[in-house]
Amino acid sequence: MKIGKNRIAVIIGKNGKTKEEIEKKLGVKIDLDSKTGDCDINPELNNPNYSPLNVYTAQKVVNAINRGFNPIKAMKLMEDTYELEVFNLLTILGKSDKRIKRIKGRIIGRDGEMRKTIEKFGESYISVYGKTVSIIADYENLQIARKAVSMLINGMPHHVVIKFLENKYLEKKKEKFRQFYKPEF
Numbered sequence: 001m002k003i004g005k006n007r008i009a010v011i012i013g014k015n016g017k018t019k020e021e022i023e024k025k026l027g028v029k030i031d032l033d034s035k036t037g038d039c040d041i042n043p044e045l046n047n048p049n050y051s052p053l054n055v056y057t058a059q060k061v062v063n064a065i066n067r068g069f070n071p072i073k074a075m076k077l078m079e080d081t082y083e084l085e086v087f088n089l090l091t092i093l094g095k096s097d098k099r100i101k102r103i104k105g106r107i108i109g110r111d112g113e114m115r116k117t118i119e120k121f122g123e124s125y126i127s128v129y130g131k132t133v134s135i136i137a138d139y140e141n142l143q144i145a146r147k148a149v150s151m152l153i154n155g156m157p158h159h160v161v162i163k164f165l166e167n168k169y170l171e172k173k174k175e176k177f178r179q180f181y182k183p184e185f
Helices: 005-012 014-026 054-066 071-078 089-093 097-108 110-121 139-153 158-180
Strands: 028-032 039-043 082-088 125-129 132-138
Touching (some): 005 054, 014 028, 071 132, 082 139, 089 097, 089 139, 097 139, 110 139
């Protein structure tokens, strides 16, 4: 895996704490070359936290940090229900830098309002970094956030996307309410 030069320090963390925490929690060994950005993740079989899937989980966490998330948000991926989705704007929109910049601006919104709205109503984390848009959320919320980002990429007006997000959020809240107050006979 290749890590961007400006994200290497974030993965390592202050005094190596972030890298150490990932290694300890998942039972893996992260070999990161700070000059080239090459990153290898290998299992530590004698670690008590070792599990065969932990290498894959560690790759997701490192990839999330590499895609612009802060380590605390990226560590959510250690939970089984959370997943990472990456939209590569270069493959979706083509090589036009102007178009990519415009779509990134649409997703972020004025003063970050659109991104905050998607994060709030989609109960997810969003990172617009480089030529990618990344989402961290549990499976159900990932579908909602993915749909909202797709709507923005396809040129839907912001108010339509916000209405979609509000409706989905209200549906989820109503369903939780129904489950909580389900009468038992």
